[in-house]
Amino acid sequence: MCGLAGWIDFERDLTEHAATVRTMVAAMANRGPDAEAVWTGRHAALASRRLAVIDLPGSAQPMVAEHDGTVLAVLVYTGEVYNYRALRDRLTALGHRFRTAGDTEVVLRAYLEWGEHCAEHLDGMFAFAVWDPRHDTLLLARDRLGVKPLYYAPTAQGVLFGSEVKALFAHPLVEPAVDREGLAELLSYIATPGHAVYRGVRQVRAGHVLTVTRGGLRERRYWELPAHEHTDDWPTTVDTVRGLLEEAVASHLVADVPLCTLLSGGLDSSAIAALAARHGAGTRPRTFAVDFEGHTERFRQDFWHDSPDAPYAAEVAAFVGTEHRPVVLRTADLADPVTGHAALVAQDLPRPTPDMDRSLYLLLRAVRQHSTVALMGEAADELFGGYRSFTDRALVDSGNFPWVTMGFGVAPHGMGTGLLDPGLLQKTDVPGYSADRYAEAVREVPPVAGEDDREALQRRVGHLHLTRWLPLLLTRNDHLGMAVGLEIRVPYCDHRLVEYVHTIPWHLKTRDGQEKSPLRAALRGLLPESVLRRPKSPFPITQDPGYGHVLRDRLADVVADPNSPVRPLLDLPAARRLLAEDRPVHTTGWGERRNVEMALQLDAWLRHYGVRLTP
Structure with a gap:
């Protein structure tokens, strides 16, 4: 696991x-605390920061392949290729010779054997760049689901690239500027493939390779979600899901450093913990969970959360036999400005749910004291249809991204926009932008012969979540994890599992009247019945009114500061009306809380990055 730039x-x-x-x-030193190195050639300069996970004494980067003193290719790489041992054997049989024991050299040799088609042979999460001085060609590649990020900025004479946008900002040719489209992308909460919010900055699309030559840039898709009829019966479907998930978890346990699992007590993470315990080679695995001081005692049901996580996490840990460690956060921890700054800078962007980002950051920071790798249950909801945005017919039939429509129910221009200037919002036009992006996304969904309208619609919703929602979460997890030097692995993103589950029809995914029916059935006997029956519960948030006081005080400071960079973007009368009520910001619900959080996030972002807005 590393950070790369070039x-x-x-x-x-x-x-x-x-x-x-x-x-x-x-600029990305936290991504690689173990080593730093640079390679330069006539037209290329590549750099790497390394977090050693496999082959600790070897696999240094940038890695160079030579023959008779001639440089054949230079690689910088981040991620994990889980089939590297089998690939190594195959490449050895083809005549390649290896100097190291890790997956980095396997990726380099795969490029020498298969060129731009090497990514098709790799199973795992990865982003890499290969410079081929023989042809003055750069290859940028990203894994199928986009677990590992890779940004680039074309220039007049070539390209700049890096694992995070801050690496590009460290170069004098790139400035932090955001135009109208970028602001709409940011506020709509859509992960449009290839977009990166900042003007002139792009992302290598998931499942794509990008070739850069003197003639320009050429992008090629090497993987996409399948579109074909699911013909397996129910028992076969359940058995296949269990087998594929077991294989995915087992492959993700390969590491030469301490490894753990993040455990919320929900179905998805509990499944990972249970299977990791089964395949842990006799060792007692560690699990970690986030909680808030006094949360269970004062918990109140809201639109999203039916029950607190902590009791379920403890029950699962006892049931499967893990060494469980709750990470209990205080309101003061969440409100700490140093933590808030770290979580913002880790992602290079403001988000309307920064409290979740801060609590996840603090959880991962605590985990890093004990482990270098953590498995988590992200992507199961997108695969199996766990969100309300799959089951609420008003959202599914809305003609827009369901989660964006949900945001419009909170504020007319989307979640977190309620305190922004109406003129700015009118010009940015988040509803129009998201409608255009939705139409674009729908055109990408291929038809399946014989599928009825309802099944086709539900499969489309799954496609949208996997391609326009999940990338937001994967990028957040990667950036926050690497900010503390922790590698996050996501077994549900195993592409074989994704390919199979995506084709399961909706009537089977809800066969027992509850979401994720195949997953629940596949896990029977591995988890307590209470967890198997538990409804979806999103990442927890604090309900402490004290946090609402902190939000109110900080908003008051921003409104009163004539030099605040976000002040010209605010609906000041609306902000003053809120403050005039002389009460804490509501910590339940998603309206007022998210509006204040976004205003504060924008202020911190504009201050730190000196962003030039040109909406």
Whole structure:
């Protein structure tokens, strides 16, 4: 696991520009606390920060392949390729010779054998760049689901790239600027493939490779969600889901460093914990859960949460036999400005749910004291249809992304926008932008012969969640995890599991009248019945009124500060009306709380990055 950065310039000699790419990769020092190195050639400079997970003494990067003193290719890589041992054997049989024991050299040799088609042979989460000086060609590649991020910015003479946007901002050719489309992307909470909010910055799309030559950039898709009829009966479907999930978890347990599982007490993470315990080679696995001081005692049901997580997490840990450690957060921890700044800078963007980001950041920071790798249950809801945005007919039939429509129910321009200037919102036009993006996304969903309208609609909803919602969560998890030097692994993103489950029709996914029926059936006997029956409960949030006081005080400071960069973007009369009520910001519900959080996030973001808005 690493952070990578690079600069390709076909008109400039970069052999004397090691300091520039060193500065780029140093901006992501937390991604690689174990080593830093730079390689330069005539038209390429590549840099890496390493977090050693496999083959600790070897696999240094940038990794160079040579023959008779001639450089064949140079690789910088982040991620884990879980089939690297089998690939190594295959490549050895093809005549390749290996100097190291890890997966990095396997990726490099795969490129030498298969060129731009090497990504098709890799199973796992990865993002990498290969410079081929023989042809002056750069290859950028990203895993099928987009678990590992990779950003790039085309220049007049080449391209800049990095694992995080902050690496690009460390180069003098890239400035933090956001235009109207970027602001709409940010406020709509859509992960449009390839977009990165900032003007001139792009993402390598999940399941794609990007080739950069003197002639320009060429993008090629090497993987997409399948579209075919599911013909397995119910018992076969359940057995297949269990088998594929077991294989995915077992493959994700390979590491030469301490490993653990994040356990919320929900179905998804509990499944990972149970299977990890079964495949833990006799060791007692560790599990970690986030909780809030006094949360269980004062818990109140809301639209999202039916029950607190902590009792279920403890029950699962006892049932499957893990060494369980709750990480209990205080309101003061969530309100700590240092923590808030760290979570914001980790992601390079403001988000309307920063309290979740901060609590996840604090959880991962605590986990990192004991483990270097953590497995989590992300992506199960997108695969099996666990969200209300799959089952609420008004959302499903809305003609827009269901989660965006849900946001419009909170505020006319989407969640978190209720305190922003009406003129700015009118110009940005989040409803129009999201409608256009929705139409674009729907066109990508291929038809399945013989499928009725309801099944087709539900499969479309699944496709939208996997391609436009899940990437937001995967990027957040990666950035927050790597901010503390922790590798996050996501077994539900195993592409074989994804390919199979995506084709399961909706009537089977809800066969027993509850969401995720195949997963619940596959886990019977592995988990307590209480967890198997438990409804979906999202990531927890604090309900402490004290947190509402903190939000109110900070909003008052922003409104009173004439130099606040977000002040010109606010609906000041609305903010003053809220403050005039002389009460804490509501900590239940998603309206007022999210509006205040977004205003504060925008202020911190504009201050730190000096973003130039051109809406």
